[in-house]
Ligand SMILES: Nc1ncnc2c1ncn2[C@@H]1O[C@H](COP(=O)(O)OP(=O)(O)OP(=O)(O)O)[C@@H](O)[C@H]1O
C-alpha cells in the first residue's frame with residue numbers, strides 16, 4: 531500500500547493551512563496511522579509547530595538531492611508522526627529550478643522512495659504558486675482547500691480552483707479535489723455564517739461537514755511546538771480536528 535498524499539493549498543495567506551496540516555496529521559497519528567508531514571514553505575511554520583529542527587537537512591536538501599527523503603525524516607514527540615522540515619533555503623528553489631528539465635517533477639521524484647513507509651503524507655504549501663507549489667501539486671493525489679470564514683474568502687477560492695484545474699489539465703490529470711475545509715469560524719460573526727452558506731450552496735458535498743471554530747488554543751499551541759492534542763486535547767479545536775480526520779479517512783477510502 532502506498533501513502534495517501536494530500537496537500538493543503540490556498541494562495542491566500544493566513545487561512546489555516548499550516549494549522550490544519552499539523553492537527554490533521556496529529557489526529558491521524560492518534561488514530562494509529564503512520565503520518566509524514568512535509569513542509570514545502572520557506573517560512574517553516576509547520577516545522578516549528580511540531581518542534582522540529584529547521585536547521586537540519588530538510589526539503590531543500592531533499593529536492594536538491596543532497597540527502598534522501600528517508601534520511602531527512604525527523605521524528606516528533608508524537609508517536610506515528612514524522613516530518614521533513616523546511617527553512618528559508620526553500621525560498622531560492624523557485625529560481626534555482628527554473629532552468630531544469632523536468633522542473634515540475636522534482637518533488638514527485640524525490641518522495642517516491644518513502645511512499646510505502648507511511649499511510650498519509652501531508653504537504654503544507656506556501657501562500658503562493660511558485661515552482662515548489664506546482665511541484666507539490668504534481669506529486670499529490672488529493673488537494674484540500676482551507677477557507678477562512680471571512681470577507682474575500684470567495685475571491686481566493688476562485689483563484690485556487692483555477693490553479694487546481696490548470697494543473698489537472700496538464701501536469702497531473704489524476705489530481706483529486708478532496709474538499710473545502712472552513713476554518714476560524716466565529717459563531718458571533720454573521721459574515722462567517724454567510725460565507726459557509728454561499729460556499730456550501732455552490733460546492734455542496736465537496737464541503738467538509740466539520741467546521742473548524744476560531745479557538746484561541748489552536749493559535750497558542752504552535753508557540754509551544756505542540757499539536758493541539760498534546761496542548762489541550764479537550765478544547766473545541768482539538769475535537770473539530772479529530773472529527774475532520776475521521777471525515778478525511780472516509781473520503782480517501
Ligand atoms: N481555528 C483557529 N482559531 C484561532 N486561530 C487560528 C485558527 N487557525 C489558525 N489560527 C491562527 O491563525 C494564523 C494563521 O494560521 P496558519 O498559519 O495555519 O495559516 P496559513 O494559511 O498556514 O498561513 P500562511 O499562508 O502564512 O502559511 C496563525 O497564527 C494560527 O495560529
Ligand SMILES: [Mg+2]
Pocket residue numbers: 547548549571575576654655
Ligand atoms: Mg502556513
